[in-house]
Amino acid sequence: MKDTLAPRSPSHSYKRIAVLGAGSWGTALAAVLARNGCAVRLWARREALAATINETGQNPDYLSGIDLPDGIVASASLSDVLQGAEAVLFVTPSASLRPMCRAAAPHLPPGIPVALCAKGIERKTGLLLSEVASDELPGHPVGAISGPTFARETALGHPTAATVAFPFTYADRLDPHASPAARLAMSLSGGGFRPYVSDDLVGVEVGGAVKNVIAIACGMMSGAGFAENTRAALIARGMDEMKLLAEALGGKRETVTGLSGAGDLTLTCSSATSRNMSLGTQLGQGLAREACFDGRPVVVEGEVNARSVIDLARRIGVPMPICETVNAVLHEGADLERSFSDLWTRPIEAEPRALDLSFDHPAPTVPLPFGATA
Structure with missing residues (x-):
């Protein structure tokens, strides 16, 4: 029983x-x-x-x-x-x-x-x-x-x-x-x-760490002028990155679909109350990092953890392209517009992953229409 x-x-x-x-x-x-x-x-x-x-x-x-x-x-x-x-x-x-x-x-x-x-x-x-x-x-x-x-x-x-x-x-x-x-x-x-x-402590912790990085990505694209389609795509594919990392570390996919994964991800990616979302939005609007939050030294967990999440993912061979993009913009001097255009024109993949299919994007050099309005 x-x-x-x-x-x-x-x-x-x-x-x-x-x-x-x-x-x-x-x-x-x-x-x-x-x-x-x-x-x-x-x-x-x-x-x-x-x-x-x-x-x-x-x-x-x-x-x-x-x-x-x-x-x-x-x-x-x-x-x-x-x-x-x-x-x-x-x-x-x-x-x-x-x-x-x-x-x-x-x-x-x-x-x-x-x-x-x-x-x-x-x-x-x-x-x-x-x-x-x-x-x-x-x-x-x-x-x-x-x-x-x-x-x-x-x-x-x-x-x-x-x-x-x-x-x-x-x-x-x-x-x-x-x-x-x-x-x-x-x-x-x-x-x-x-x-x-x-x-499942591992699954809960991975969800909490990765969701902050995905929220920064959502904020960046929102600040750049994109709207609901873009955010929904980032949330869904961000969850996939959470699941892959959690499983690789011994966690459960089911945990990532629960409160500490999908629930926290949805909240953090949907409100300017989130410091992660807010930082991304300001960066997407073109502000320099030191000018964000009116120059106040605000601790943003996703900014700190973008680097550590990617270091871990690279070491154990887990692909996390959204987190890679955020880390590149925050910590490697990458251009935000170019980085997200490259993210969107990566090779086409299958969903579900069990189909194991990948082929080159037909227009890998076409930039996204940054500055689009909602």
Whole structure:
């Protein structure tokens, strides 16, 4: 008989959870957990921000105008935040995960689960973020929370779904209700937030890393004057690139069609709220990178991960032409118009791939009509 998760039970939820990172997403997750009755300790890099959160019940730097629920205590001390924690969420940028793990390691209670809420692949090593955390935090179960989630909407309680993924040990399969994935899902369940449980951590992580790069591609083409046909094509073919990379790393295609893949990809590629989409749009409009976001130093995960995704894909022989194009424009000095024209006039291929058919495009030198209007 197929096992299913039992109804929510307080005995299965984590009661005290540490959230490392008081940016928009970390604060939103802290709000979800606190509304569900968890005692939340929120780590902020700056003491002044921690004090403001405690004094005003708001995070004006990242979620202005939103009242946070009771039950959140912010601090700039890792030891204070992690003391007595039953689980910890790392919600810092992917590029800073390794040093963050090293800083947290001496203060982590033994064996508590670690959930990663950033998305990406480590530069130079090509490691998934879960592999980075496992390297630095041996003895701790490592998983991820990922899905189509804008922080402000989540903090406001809008209906939101996400995937909680951890590898399932033999003991977890004997008693799945007590697994870290199920217990964390129960802690997050409530109000408008609906989590799903997965044992395919690789598939979830690949979807989260690649979707940001595809969103930049969608933004570039939107900024250049193209509309819905173009975006739909990039989303669909971008999903194919996700599936190929996930499978090559041991993930499941089914995962890529779920919340952490197709769901997150659709959201990120469809709204200027996404920093990835916004960066691509500005570049497609002809702005220099340093002029984007009015010159502010905004961290864009897809920009960071375009290079690491392609380094990994090249090393294991996975073709990812859309991601290659984005990486070439962002990091190799390639011309945006020429690069996307070359992408569109690549050899014709079969769909599905099982047909194994490819032939040269009949007009490989015809440029796309950049500057087209919707």
